[in-house]
Amino acid sequence: MYENYTKTSCPRCRATEISPDPYPPCQCLVPFKTETIHRSEVPTWIRVLYRDFDLVNLTPHAINLPDGVIIPPSGKIARVEMVTEDVDTVNGIPLTVSWAVGPVNLPEPCEGTLFIVSRMVAAAAEREDLVFPGELERDENGRVIGCKTFEVIE
Numbered sequence: 604m605y606e607n608y609t610k611t612s613c614p615r616c617r618a619t620e621i622s623p624d625p626y627p628p629c630q631c632l633v634p635f636k637t638e639t640i641h642r643s644e645v646p647t648w649i650r651v652l653y654r655d656f657d658l659v660n661l662t663p664h665a666i667n668l669p670d671g672v673i674i675p676p677s678g679k680i681a682r683v684e685m686v687t688e689d690v691d692t693v694n695g696i697p698l699t700v701s702w703a704v705g706p707v708n709l710p711e712p713c714e715g716t717l718f719i720v721s722r723m724v725a726a727a728a729e730r731e732d733l734v735f736p737g738e739l740e741r742d743e744n745g746r747v748i749g750c751k752t753f754e755v756i757e
């Protein structure tokens with residue numbers, strides 16, 4: 604579990620992010636202010652202590668667990684960086700290929716902390732501290748309302 608987190612804030616628009624590593628809070632092109640804060644000061648919506656692990660949600664969506672626990676997005680979004688290249692055209696429309704060049708925005712591993720990411724990020728990163736929603740819970744209209752299991756890449 605992280606003892607300390609970094610609070611990064613923008614002096615111009617006052618946007619703030621709190622995450623294990625510094626993370627840009629906005630798109631302003633100004634120097635951000637960073638400050639180290641202790642885990643006890645981190646709002647619980649960022650660091651959800653869940654049984655044996657701290658779970659840090661690196662997806663843009665809240666994760667609803669079967670026991671009613673909701674893990675809101677931490678604000679930091681892990682994603683897979685893609686590169687796209689034009690290869691041809693089809694009826695004048697560009698035809699492209701893209702491929703993954705690696706995961707971005709993943710914090711350093713930390714004992715006792717699991718990061719919730721997308722399956723794509725977990726597959727690209729090959730780390731043992733990444734989980735993604737496995738079996739999903741849906742309402743009668745098929746809309747995803749939660750996840751029943753976490754899954755790992757083998």
Ligand SMILES: [Zn+2]
Pocket residue numbers: 613614615616617618628629630631
């Ligand atoms: Zn800003």
